[in-house]
Amino acid sequence: MKNPKSQQLTIYNTLTGQKERFEPLNPPYVGMYVCGPTVYNDVHLGNCRTFISFDVVFRYLQHLGYKVRYVRNITDAGHLENDADEGEDKIAKKARLEQLEPMEVVQRYTVGFHRIMERFNVLPPSIEPTATGHIVEQIQLIRKILDKGLAYEVNGSIYFDVKKYMESEPYGELSGRNVDELIAGTRELEGQSEKRSPLDFALWKKASPTHIMRWESPWGEGFPGWHLECSAMSTKYLGEQFDIHGGGMDLKFPHHECEIAQCKAANNKKPVRYWMHANMLTLNGKRMSKSTGNTLLPQEIFSGQNAFLSKPYSSAVVRFFILQAHYRSPLDISDEALQASEKGFRRLMEAKETLSHLKAGTVSDWDVQSAMARVYEAMNDDFNTPVAIAELFEIVRYINLMKAGEQHLCEKDLTELKDFFHRMVEDVLGLKDEQRSMLDTARLDAVIQVLIDMRQKARQDRNYALADQIRDQLLKAGIQLKDTKEGTTYTLL
């Protein structure tokens, strides 16, 4: 384990409501499962927040030296639209609407999802299994639950028997639900319900004649229930018990509750040691919702084509903005907030660039070791990225002071800081200056240097009109010159 300060990582476990020391089941291996997207539509920003949050978890665990198997599924089998619908599948419905094959819809949105994730610099998971690719495993899981007597068949559909399950196991422990209250609060379904109790949930649904996505099963043609895929695939790839399960807050109930029940019913084991839930993202203080028009797609932010923001923002800025809040806090996105983050992000990136050119002094006259330790302390405290970033900004101040020659680090400390800063910013937080990296920097450097030299000559000749013209026109082109004691450098805005 290469934890520089040998501090202990703690994780807030939704199941217990407490921060707990993270101790993997089989160190150095860590199994992590995160509920992925349903690919019947464009990913929206809220999804992205969740995946960015868990991307940092994945990256930090790796940084600490753990060997992580990160599984994030693609829900391509679709979920039921509603009970009254007798099994219309979201993907099937969309397919009919657009005259496409279901798998064509799935393909299109899966590719779109991957593109967005890549732009956000979200690492691909170790395994990205699809629900449709694991029908066999899901059927096996249903069989196991049936054999235990914890599910029942009605007209070719299989339902999980919550009441029976509760005779031996608690239901609702993750979400703090009281089952009696839940039943009391259940509205009467229109039409007939095959379920014995309103809390029962489908493991397998019989396909109606119009249902396009259907598979053979021991109970006739049908499709898997809403919650089954995650249980089947997490068990397959991570085992009956694994370390971390993540997802958005809204999945706590019923989805994750059902997952726990399914796994416990099948394997008699608590499937997950640490449950993690990321909070919601709101837009201008309100939840995003298509019906009210209060939505924002990632590509609409990048392009600036939207009704909420004054200008486009890069994916790196949005990622930075998201990491400036803790994953368990609600976060509100707005133009002002993004502008502030954009400035802060540039400051951080500038400092990173500055640091790479710094020369060592003979002695260190500031405490770089404890500065770095504070960043780790923050990350170890339930992945507290906002505090980690705040601590990085403290280091930024020193970087700028060192550039000005007012602070120094010895060779060893400077080398360590350079390595640390790069790894923390780029590898762990996943922040990189995409503007800079997309350019042919060597050639641009040479071109700008010509202009810098010309301006310098003009200044020496006291031809300030020309000097300022060069400076101002470059600024208009998004290139800002910076005069320092060591000479002039430039920044891309």
Add this chain to the structure above:
RNA sequence: GGUUCUGUGGCCGAGUGGCUAGGCAGAGGUCUGCAAAACCUCGUACACCGGUUCGAAUCCGGUCGGAACCUCCA
């Protein structure tokens, strides 16, 4: 209606019993040919009303906002 969470300075957002969060914006200063950048200094915030405590933004109760879930949803 029920469950869970939340309300912090101009904005965003950490903190959760006594001690500077941080970013952005704003004011003053240093530097500069002038600027910009950078650095230094400056804000005495914690929805409201009670209570516990030597001491509360932080704990408890109530009131009023906001969010999620209870129905597919990150």
